[in-house]
Amino acid sequence: MFGAPLPNSPPPRLATYFHVHLVSDSTGETLNAMARAVCARFENVLPIEHIYALVRSQRQLDRALGDIEEAPGIVLHTIVDEKLREALEEGCRRMDMPCLPALDPLVSAMQRYLGAATTSRVGAHLRLDNDYFNRMDALNYAIGHDDGQGGQDLDQADVVLLGVSRTSKTPTCIYLAHRGVRAANVPLVPGRPLPEKLFQLNNTLIVGLLISPDRLIQI
Incomplete structure (x- = not known):
């Protein structure tokens, strides 16, 4: 055929x-x-x-x-x-x-x-342009709003990730920050209420991250 x-x-x-x-x-x-x-x-x-x-x-x-x-x-x-x-x-x-x-x-x-010595200065290769400062701002935001921190200004985030522990919320936020996207993450913890600010967001994308029960038990 x-x-x-x-x-x-x-x-x-x-x-x-x-x-x-x-x-x-x-x-x-x-x-x-x-x-x-x-x-x-x-x-x-x-x-x-x-x-x-x-x-x-x-x-x-x-x-x-x-x-x-x-x-x-x-x-x-x-x-x-x-x-x-x-x-x-x-x-x-x-x-x-x-x-x-x-x-x-x-x-x-x-x-x-x-025949020259190298510098030990971190980030010596980076150009200080607008894109660089936007990415650094997004990285600082992601770190400052990791695991439910900084919940009072979630409205400044472009994306908010929700999920239980070990669903790769933090690495995903850092990855997005590399692209200049402000990302925060909020953990789902039994018995702990979600931040009230989360329910007041209007223009922020909220994404839930999933993990299989078997994988979560392994971790």
């Missing part, structure tokens, strides 16, 4: 999904672009991106490591601070996960060619 596969032709290869964790002490846009460029070189490979932006403290790093442990995969980072780099790499070694400093090979090559 016309269009039928050849008898000896291999079956079509299904897409391969995998987790890629992008840990940055800045906005993470450079890391995100690099990861997508690399993944585009592989056919039928679909990365599930987890972005951890503005990781500049041990507490933030510990939270990222906790999420990484729950969704094993490849870890790419652009952390400049030596102590945080060591803590991240040690945490990944403990979990037996690959941890790659994405910019190190390029920085080393440039350093050898130029």
Whole structure:
């Protein structure tokens, strides 16, 4: 029959999904672009991106490591601070996960060619344009309104995410903030009422995030 596969032709290869964790002490846009460029070189490979932006403290790093442990995969980072780099790499070694400093090979090559020292200033590559400030404002808003914080000014959000714990509310808010979208998240906790402000929103998109009971029990 016309269009039928050849008898000896291999079956079509299904897409391969995998987790890629992008840990940055800045906005993470450079890391995100690099990861997508690399993944585009592989056919039928679909990365599930987890972005951890503005990781500049041990507490933030510990939270990222906790999420990484729950969704094993490849870890790419652009952390400049030596102590945080060591803590991240040690945490990944403990979990037996690959941890790659994405910019190190390029920085080393440039350093050898130029014979110049590198800067340890975080975010030194960023241009201070309007888009940058909008993204930073969105990131600060997402962090300040994580897990039900800052409920008194939810009307300033473009998006509000609702869901029980571990439905990826925080990573999604950070991802949206990278695109300049102000996102807040509110947890659904038994016995705890939702913020009254939530029911007064008129022009804000409210999205509920779901998770299967089996997956939630595993976590």
